[in-house]
Amino acid sequence: MIEFDKLLEELNLDKEFNFRCETFITLLQQWGKVHNLSGRLSKEDIIENIIDSIYPLKFINSYESLADIGTGAGYPGLILAMANSKVKTYLIEPRLKRVSFLNFVKNSLGLYNIEVLAKRVEDVENIKVDLITSRAVTNTKLLLDLTQNIKKDQCSYLFYKGSLLNDEIEEAKLNNYKVVNKEDRNYLYIEGK
Numbered sequence: 001m002i003e004f005d006k007l008l009e010e011l012n013l014d015k016e017f018n019f020r021c022e023t024f025i026t027l028l029q030q031w032g033k034v035h036n037l038s039g040r041l042s043k044e045d046i047i048e049n050i051i052d053s054i055y056p057l058k059f060i061n062s063y064e065s066l067a068d069i070g071t072g073a074g075y076p077g078l079i080l081a082m083a084n085s086k087v088k089t090y091l092i093e094p095r096l097k098r099v100s101f102l103n104f105v106k107n108s109l110g111l112y113n114i115e116v117l118a119k120r121v122e123d124v125e126n127i128k129v130d131l132i133t134s135r136a137v138t139n140t141k142l143l144l145d146l147t148q149n150i151k152k153d154q155c156s157y158l159f160y161k162g163s164l165l166n167d168e169i170e171e172a173k174l175n176n177y178k179v180v181n182k183e184d185r186n187y188l189y190i191e192g193k
C-alpha cells in the first residue's frame, strides 16, 4: 500500500514497526473472527486503521506517557505504542476479551512499555499522563470530564472524530485547539500549555 509506505517514511518508522504491524494484522485476523473484536478484518481495512492511528504523529508534540481510552482491538493506543516503544502507554479497556487480545499482542511483540488496565477510565487511579487519546468512545466533553483523574497539569488530548465536531467543541467550551482533517476523519488536538 503506497500511502502506508509513504507515511512510514515520513514518520521515520523503521522495519521494526513494519514487522509489528504484520504480526498485529495476523493476530487480529485470528482472534477477531473468534472473539468479535473488530468489524473490519481484511488486511486493507486493518492497514487503514493503522494509518488512521499514526497519522497524527505528523503534527502532535512529542510526549512521554500516553493513556488511550477504550482501546478496543488496538486503535489508536496499541498502534501508537508499537510506533514508539519508549513511551509508557496505558491502554484502558473494560471488556475482557479485548483486554486478553491486547495483552496477547503486547507479550507476542515484547512491548513492555504497555500496561493494559481492565477498567473503565473513571475507575482508574494512580496514573498521570501527558497525552490522552481516544477514538469512537464518547463525546469530547465527557472524555475531558472522565479523564480528570489521570491527567498531568500540562496534559494534551488527541481525539479521533468524525464530521460532527463543531457542536462537541462548543459543548466542551474549548478555546485552544487544532482540528486536522483527513478524508472523513477530524483529529481534534488540544495542546497542553
Ligand SMILES: C[S@@+](CC[C@H](N)C(=O)[O-])C[C@H]1O[C@@H](n2cnc3c(N)ncnc32)[C@H](O)[C@@H]1O
Pocket: 069, 070, 071, 072, 073, 074, 075, 076, 092, 093, 094, 095, 098, 119, 120, 121, 122, 134, 135, 136, 137
Ligand atoms: C466503539 S469501541 C472503539 C474501540 C477503538 N477505540 C476503535 O476505535 O476501534 C468503544 C470501546 O470503548 C470501551 N469503553 C466504553 N466505555 C468506556 C469507559 N468508560 N472507559 C474505558 N473504555 C470504555 C468499550 O469497551 C469499547 O471497547
